[in-house]
Amino acid sequence: QVQFEESGGGLVQAGGSLRLSCAASGRTFTNYCMAWFRQAAGKEREFVAGINWTGSLSYYGDSVKGRFTISRDNAKNTVYLQMSILKPEDTAVYYCATRPYCGSKRVVDFGSWGQGTQVTVSS
Numbered sequence: 001q002v003q004f005e006e007s008g009g010g011l012v013q014a015g016g017s018l019r020l021s022c023a024a025s026g027r028t029f030t031n032y033c034m035a036w037f038r039q040a041a042g043k044e045r046e047f048v049a050g051i052n053w054t055g056s057l058s059y060y061g062d063s064v065k066g067r068f069t070i071s072r073d074n075a076k077n078t079v080y081l082q083m084s085i086l087k088p089e090d091t092a093v094y095y096c097a098t099r100p101y102c103g104s105k106r107v108v109d110f111g112s113w114g115q116g117t118q119v120t121v122s123s
Helices: none
Strands: 003-007 010-013 018-025 033-039 046-051 058-060 068-073 078-083 092-099 117-122
Touching: 003 092, 018 033, 018 117, 033 068, 033 078, 046 068, 046 078, 058 068
Parallel strands: 010 117
Antiparallel strands: 003 018, 018 078, 033 046, 033 092, 046 058, 068 078, 092 117
């Protein structure tokens, strides 16, 4: 069973940047799709970005395209989310999760959720 630990969240002003990390332990995640989701207070969890196991394919939610970049370092068992031009509406708890193959943006298709890291963007 793989476990994820997210880190890197915090308070940032609108227009700023943050880099989130998701470290995996328990088993290798090398051959799996990895994704970031987020959940704002009172809202449903939504897809942010996904990346295949080689890092050759990435895909994004419409609200973050052009501002966020997902990447991974399989040697470190870590996936990253570089967030730029942050907006107050990006405020949420950010989670990482996995599934065998990329393509889906549905929460129900992913598993092994971490505890999340809080990102707060002030206006």
